[in-house]
Amino acid sequence: MKHFLPFTAAFLCLTTSALAEGDAIAGKAVFRKCMPCHSTEPVNKVGPTLSGIIGRPVASIADYNYSRAMTAFAEGGKQWNEGLIAEYLMAPKAMVPGTRMTFAGLKKIEDIANLIAYLKNPAQE
Template sequence: MKRLPAAAAAFLCLAAPALAEGDAVAGKTVFKKCAPCHSTEPVNRVGPTLAGIVGRPVASVGDYRYSAAMTAFAEGGKMWNEALIAEYLMSPKAMVPGTAMAFAGLRKIEDIANLIAYLKAPAGH
């Protein structure tokens, strides 16, 4: 697995407290960048459903066909926890080279924190 540059990794470590305090209402707005390909309902689109992603094993939506790169990345039982989602959202292609996800990533850590807060409870926002 390709790692993020040291500066980005340090940034994530410093921002860790912010991840726990994301604003789900603001995250709903950030999710609009994801919505063309993903849903928070249990329905797949171009990408797999993101319903229940926090705490779910990577590449585990049963009725979705993942890329070979994402399937390989999932080996070893990786789970989508907040830290892994945050790292992935910064640069999906850097974290999972060969992923089919075309999205370049989110640059603002507050957008990432807000999106994660929204993904934890989308129905309430």
């Protein structure tokens, strides 16, 4: 992850206000890209549940079998905060080489901000 540090700082500077202002309703539409593998219900699918992901320790769902890469990435007590999720959603395989997540990533900062807003409150309509 060391190679991401300069990128992360620049990304967060550019997106801090965008992340704070994400639209949960628009994020629900973005989440359709995630639905084949993830749920916002407390149920695992091919991927782990995303219910309560904001603030949750990385690779911490007890009944989900994470890849070795994701388990290693979690070392040191990383938590899924908005910045880390935003960075991961841009390029999952670049951030966690060896992850089983096959999704290439979201390219639009607005989509990432909206998805994060939705994940923070998936019940919002």
